[in-house]
Amino acid sequence: MYQLFSSIAFCSLLIFAVGNSDLVQASSKLRETEKEESILRNVLRALIERNHVRQQKNSLHFTGRNADISLKRENEANKENTADDDLGNDNEGDVDNAHDYKVLGKKGDSKAVHDKYRKDHIKNAHTDNTEAGVQEEEEECNEYYHQIEMAIKHGRNPDDVSKPDVDCEIYQNEKRMNGRSKRFAILNPGVWDRGIVPYLFDAVSMYDEEKQFSRIRAHNHYEYWTCLRFIPYTETTQIDYGLSHNNYLKHLSTGGCWSFVGNLAKKNGQNINCCGNDVCVHELGHAFGLNHEQKNPLYNDYLSVHYSNIQESYKSQYYERNIKSSWMFGYYDLSNVMHYGMYTFTTGGPTMSVFDPDLEYLVKKTDPYQYYLFSEVSQITDCKGLKCGDFTLTCDNSGYQAYIKDQCTCRCPEGLDPAMGCRTRYDGDRMLASKWPSDSFTILGTQTTGCPSGFYEGSLTQHHKDTKQSHVSSIFSADVISEPTSTAYNFCTKKKTDEDATSLNWPAGKYCIYQQDEVCPSGFTSGYIQYDDLENPSNISGILPNGQFESDSRFYFCCRSDGSTSSPVNLPSGEPFIIFPSTRYCQEVTGMTSNRQYLRIKNDQELLHTNGDIPYMTISYTVNYKLYFCYYSPLGFDVDSTSYSRWPAEPFSLIKASTGCPKGFESGQFVEYSYYSSVSSDTYSSLSSSDQSLQYQFCTKPQTTPIGEQTTWGPGSYCIIRSGGSCPEGFSEGSISLVDSQPPSDISGSLPDGSYDDSITLHFCCREDGFTRNPLLIPNREPFILFKETSSCQKVDDMSFEEETYTVGTKDNVPTTSGHIPKILARSYGKVYFYFCYYYPTTYDCGEIIHLSTTGQTVVDISSPQYPLPYPSGRKCYWNIIAPPGFKLKLDFDDFDIVAYSDGTCEDRLEVRHSLPGQFGLSYCGDRFPNTVITEENQLGLTFETSLRNSAKGFSARVTLLNENDSSFCYTNNGENYRGKVDITRRFAKCVPWSEVKHCLSSTYNPMDLDDDLLNNYCRNPGHGTRPWCITNKYLCTRGYCDVCGIEKCYDIFDDCEKRVTDMLSCERDPEVQRGCRMSCNMCNQQPQTGVGSVTCGMPVVPSDSTSGVLKESYSVDETVVLSCDTNAFETQTITCLADGTWSNAGFTCGRCKTGWIPYQGQCYKAFYDEVDRDTAVTRCASENNAILASSRDAKENGFLTSLVQDGVYFWIGIEDNFWADGEPVEWTNYKDGSTKSCAYIADGDGKWRGTSCSSAKYIPYVCSYSPQARKICKDASDNCRKYVNADAQACTNDEFVWHTCPKTCGYCNQIEGNCPVPSVTLESNTELVNSDSALAIGDVLQYRCKSGYSHTQGDLYRACKRIGSFTGDPPKCSVSSTVPEPNNNAPLLSMGKSLSTRYSYTGVNAMMTIQKSGKIVKWQFYSETDGTVALQVWRPTSTDKTYTLIGQNEIPDSFVGGIRTFEVPTENQIDVQNGDLIGIFSLNAEIPFERCDTATNGETYGSVVRSASKKYSVSDWSVSTQYTFQDVSDSCRIIPVTAFIL
DSSP states (O other): OOOSSTTEEEESBOOOOOOOHHHHHHHHHHTTSHHHHHHHHHHHHHHHHHHOOOOOOOOOSEEEESOOOOEEOOSHHHHSOOSTTSSSOSSOOOTTSOOEEEEEGGGGOSHHHHHHHHHTSOSOSOOBSOSHHHHHHHHHHHHHHHHHHHHHHTTOOGGGSOOOSSOOGGGOOHHHHTSOOSTTOSSOOOOOGGGEEEEEEOTTTOOSHHHHHHHHHHHHHHHHHSSOEEEEOOTTHHHHHTOSOOOOEEEOOSSSEEEESSOOTTOSSEEEEOOSHHHHHHHHHHHTTOOOGGGSGGGGGTEEEOGGGBOGGGGGGGOOOOGGGSOOOSOOOTTOTTSOOTTTTBSSSOSEEESSGGGHHHHHSOOSSOHHHHHHHHHHHTHHHHHOTTOOOOOOTTOEEEEETTEEEEEOSTTBOGGGTTOSBOOSOGGGGTTSOSSOEEEEOBTTTBSOTTOEEEEEEEEOBOOSSOSBOSSOOBSEEEETTEEEEEEEEEOOOOOOTTOOOOOSSEEEEEOBTTBOOTTOEEEEEEOOOSEEEEEEEEOOOSEEOSSSOEEEEEEEESSOTTSOBOOOOSSOEEEEESSSSOOOBTTEEEEEEEEEEEOSSSOOEEEESOOOEEEETTTEEEEEEEEEEETTOOTTTOOEESSOSSOEEEEOBTTBOOTTOEEEEEEEEOTTOEEOTTOSBSOEEOSSEEEEEEEEEOSOEEOSSOOSOOSSEEEEEEBTTBOOTTOEEEEEEOOOSEEEEEEEEOOOSEEESSSEEEEEEEEESSOTTSOBOSOOSSOEEEEESSSSOOOBTTEEEEEEEEEEOBTTBOOEEEEEEEEEEEETTSOEEEEEEEEEEOBOOSEEEEEOOTTSOOEEEEEOTTTTSOOOSSBEEEEEEEOOTTOEEEEEEEEEEBOBOTTSSBSSEEEEEOSSTTSOOEEEEESOOOSOEEOSSSEEEEEEEOOSSOOOOEEEEEEEEEOTTSTTSSOOGGGTTOOOOOOBOTTOOBOOOGGGOTTSSSOTTOGGGTTSOOOTTOOBOSSSSSSOEEEEETTTTEEEEOOTTSOSOOOBSSTTHHHHOSSHHHHHHOHHHHHHBTTTTTOOOOOOOOOGGGOEEEOOOOOTTEEESOOOSEEETTOEEEEEETTEEEEEEEEEBOTTSOBOSOSOOTTSOOTTOEEETTEEEEEEEEEEOHHHHHHHHHTTTTOEEOOOOSHHHHHHHHHHSOTTOOEEEEEETTEETTSOBOOOOOEEEOTTSSEEEEOSTTOOEEEEOTTSOOOEEEEEEEOOOOOSSOOOSOTTHHHHHHHOTTGGGOHHHHHHTOTTTTTSSSOOTTOEEOOOOOGGGTEEESOOOSEEOTTOEEEEEEOTTEEEEESOSEEEBOTTSOBSSOOOEEEEGGGSOEESOOOOOSOOSEEOOTTOEEEESSTTTBOOSOEEEEEEEEEESSOOOEEEEEEEEOSSTTEEEEEEEEEESOOOSSEEEEEEOOGGGOOEEOTTOEEEEEESSSOOEEEEOOHHHHHHHHOOEEEESSOOSSGGGSOTTOEEEEEEOSSOOEEOOEEEEEO
């Protein structure tokens, strides 16, 4: 027992561990009563507060309720960075900003753009240290109940299962015992049955409304996207809702953020402290049964975990769950809110690294819409069974059935239409009209209510002759404007929706509709009416019925006459509509009253032309044609005494849009006089300003009766203006009183609530109970304006928006506020900014769904609308390109120019979704998109959204079908069979030799990688990725994917290559220029590689100690051959035909570990994941070549076993009564507990043992080991052994590599002592030998060193003895150190997680900053994120602590963007330095990155970083030979990418 609380997932997300056994033992007793639980909570609170670092908030904006206005003073101090970590914040950003922007090209090179990008990305969504420890208890209890389940399955007594030292009784319920859990917990969490989640707010800690609303927002997020419903708990809740439990969530606010996992149904009140907003979404995910995403066993393909950077107590939070005891959804969701951030539990650097830099944004910024999270919660809760049992629509293209916005529907990847089963392009919310039959059709709109909910509008004007007869019936309800010589129609079109079991069918009857989509619904027949018009139809817009409108007007109809008009038919009866009669009488409709009306049109000359079945009409005077229609209204619908509206019922006011007021609203206005009156010049509101005055124009809706589907205000964060004396339900009131220079004037019309006497007071209605990202369902056919409540505009269904401001205020007079008001910014001198959002209907008239396949189209070109002309404004286009399963897609841009703002965001944007289809993408803008994008799955999504203001050329791109498993690709199986020689990444970084990265995840000498041919620095995939990759920085193990097939574009990364590449010598002398200016350096010479379909392997050579089956002359890639040891059938080698036409390693078979077994110290090991008791494990090992349970004799072997087995999986080891399975006594142990027990297993990823009885009912995996037989032949397993040794002279010092891979080359067999005579060193070499031997054996290493005062310049200091009697490499040479420029450190020069504050100087008393020899600085290298001015400095310590003398500095006015800057110091500017001086860096305005590190392990190298006590505003402000004071910084252990070269 080592944690305090049972089964709590503490999040947000650092966790403390409690080792006090007395506290632990007391914890179970404290749960007995509410009083005792309160005591426990107080203990927990104290521990949390001790570990909790609260973030200081310096808000410049005011928003929300009952608070004072924040003032912003415009001075220099507030404009600058005030803390070291202003850039690269660890805290969660505003995920309500759904779009993650990246500005490309030269437009994206500015510091403002880069600052914005960093600040918008979260490095760690979880900042408290209150999570992990107690979650270990929950997992321990889950394991306990899983073992009970296994014991019962194997016929054992459940009481034989050892109980853990924690109280697990709370989890003992039937639901947990009957199945596996969702996501990664071992057993099924308790489900909140019926989708009902009762809750309460703790009266003491949750009294504050803002805290409550931060939780309610998270509640409503789940309610919007799932069937879960949060119900305030009462004593009768269980009975009222028919629940099987009396449990509820009790929201606390006691410090930290945490939750129990699942519904603890035995509890009567389940505590949760979810901290609000998206952290609360995370914690509620735990309460609904989810665990952390990084425990997903599939993480190995997407990221690596840096355990050395994780605090020791919290490493278990990164251990993956056993895949056999997990419910797998088949994907890994980097963007999930249940995923840890990249710095969670860090000791300094990142705790995780994403393999593909193009996917890193998914971890840095949580997905606002949580596509996959809500799918999983819906499955746990069984939303389909609860709400959508009759919903049979199939959701294709990665969509899924869901209950969203209180409706059964498909949830689709963005751009696909839910109403059509995710098979067509989205062009508006068709689901609102799904109560109608599924077919597409058109009807006339009505004057009172327009189109039915969910119908699309369209219009045209027909021009005809005048008639002396009445144009329309005396009662006329159609939305048609009839003039003497023209008729303006307003049509309503329902688009097709996919049919399911709940869909309505057209009933038999006698009626007609307009035809749509060139086909009539089943049961209807078609026909048309053609008029003889005076002029061609005009004013055509929107969607029209089928017809011919280029000359005379021809309208197509669909009619049926298979029923009786007097027999009522069932059609939607909630709102008025119009259909045509096919006879003289109206078809009766259930629940509706009808009224027959007509429209008369006079032809020009010719008689009316008709064909087929048409509506009932009459003709008079041969050219006057009366077309009848039937107007239907719901029973009780009274337009004479009742005002109907599609808006919510209550009165309210809005700022008037430039297009006017929505239908049914009343206008009003006044002029306010204030000194700071202004409106942006391109406003889309009706506000106007002039001469220190602001003219307001309002739209006020009176009390109305709602009609339609979108008639209630929904949860969100937005404000309206109060009217009618009170706010609508769900809103809270507030007011702003301004101080004006004179009373308002020109008051007229209908005004909102307020005071308009001497000054203006406006009353507002605001709400903050939902996230702005979840669209409101309110009328969306006309523009309108809402005020912001927070920093983001509230989204509205099928509406786009523009963000705007206006200002008012009088000098030195700050307005007064009360209650809940919109977001404003009040300056101290009286100027007030109001923030509002102009909404207009979204235009979806571009984009398409494209299917690529090998049997059809394999390439498609797409472009922005009107390309190459500037794209139109106010558009939203969706392209979804879909390939068959198993295929991928490649996206290349030929042209790219999309408008960007100067602040680092995109005015217009192209979002590219290339990861999981449901994940959000990066939104791009700027002036170029040079790199190739390759999808992770078989779908590519593009969303192009343009604003109303500016435009640019747009884009042109090509999408190509890829199949990594077909003959056109140069590898298969994620590149594990690739053996080519590409040695740069797809972003042109040079690969580091595999032999130099022994400390990284994979290397030449890792026992798990010995057969992966990790030769030189060639790209390979030894696992842990989805394509070939390599290490690019050996210090941080940074890695990148490679374009080994040559299918991606070669391009210049840098936008200023014309400046950097002055001639080809620029490329030759600077590797960074080679990387960033690939095309300008003429290095685009990689050719597409041969596809595996044209590669074959010849008949393999069978080693002399082996036998095989019948062999073929030729083999295709991935075909295998099994070689068997001729004296031991168990020992086999399975060799594979590789992508380059060679065979995988197998130079010998007998005495080599069988394929699938891993060598270690002359033994062969394998992990088996079947869950068995110890006796069975022993028996099964014995069946594997008489293997035994593996021993763990020392820390090194213990670490090997732990790395061999999946993290976090318990497994048996071969200890019994202090002896190992081979009979050797135990001399080293690593017990966590149970050391007195007879047997043991390893229970944690850190290798700790747990003792248990050998006969215990414990069912877990196991590791076997066996000793291979003696070898019969002396051969290398690999043909590349000589290459390995030539590349790394110390290769043969790695035992497993020698034994398993290169025994002959390294002299393990057929050794020849004294094979290589040691050559004498020459005087001019300035070297001496370390070895004293006169001759060395095969594989031994000859080591040299430079004489004192000399530095290595040529040749090799290490040389290996080869079997042919000579040494590898060349004899070394050393030169006088004073003539050799030497770096003062090996600091990694690359982009990092944070950035240094500008205008400060940084140095440090550590190895990284210290100069090791006297001389002159002749060169600097450093990494810069943005271009700007930097000074590289030298500081000399004084006798006073943290006081240094500036010895000299080199100013660099152009640091360049996003790369390593090399600066050769002119002779006259070279700084004289002494041994012990310190280098430093001062950035005036460039962004210089740094990475935090762990002081305990890296403090000597990177610690004790200090910063100047004062700022400087130019490089010249620093004076050489002057002393300056420095001060400590937070996170004083910092890796700063700067190096000085001293000559």
